[in-house]
Amino acid sequence: MSYLQIEHVSHLFFNRHGFTKALEDVDCAIEEGEFVSILGPSGCGKSTLLSILAGITEETFGQISLQQKPLKQSKEKIGYMLQQDYLFPWKTIMDNILLGPKVQKAQLIEAKEKAHTLLEEVGLPDISEQYPHALSGGMRQRVALVRTLMNDPSIFLLDEPFSALDYFTKLKLEDLIATILKEYHKTTILVTHDIGEAISMSDRIFILSKQPGKLVETIEIPAELRQETPFLSRRHPTYQPIFDKVWGIMNHLEQKGSRGNEGTT
Secondary structure: OOOEEEEEEEEEEEEOOEEEEEEEEEEEEEOOOOEEEEEOOOOOOHHHHHHHHHOOOOOOEEEEEEOOEEHHHOOOOEEEEOOOOOOOOOOOHHHHHOHHHHHOOOOHHHHHHHHHHHHHHOOOOOOOOOOHHHOOHHHHHHHHHHHHHOOOOOEEEEEOOOOOOOHHHHHHHHHHHHHHHHHOOOEEEEEOOOHHHHHHHOOEEEEEOOOOEOEEEEEEOOHHHHOOOHHHHOOOOOHHHHHHHHHHHHHHHHHHHHHHHOOOO
């Protein structure tokens, strides 16, 4: 049995006129320590699936189990990193990082030591007493990574965390986050629109169809790419054929969805 099992999950958004089906019969398994990316056309339910895994939204049908127990009953922690860093502007970086430990009533001396260690690992050793407005977007996202790691989550959910960054910063952060999450052996699920990002960071890619999102393809990333950093994997000769394959699948899904919408209002 796999570490994380998603079994026939569907989700409906209800309104007074009826409902919209966001996900339909998503069925997949993820191994412990695996890095999986989810690709698909806009509106296919990628972020909805992440919200379900985070416990923010409840699936309408199906079930999710973690270590063979229902996810809702699991005591494993889940970390959720979003497009925005959501740092409190009136708190110092250290105070932002220590929010989780304070809520959990952890030993703050030990938590501060851990925070300083993590800040050094992400290349920000001297910013603990600064405020968020003094940091660049990339620095703030690194702080958000540290804040999430402070709670030692077993599963790391990433919802397009690099989308608001410039390309240079994005590439550097991809390398940093991929390296740290592998070092800490975190099971990671990344939602992204960036094919290159998905290929260069992942062990596998799940591709969802246009709404309602169905799992239509699973792409295995070869070992020779997985062993490289995201930046170097883009330069590997194996990279381009995989990119072309994923591009073809995505393009087909977009065109199929457009044809299906012709004549509708």
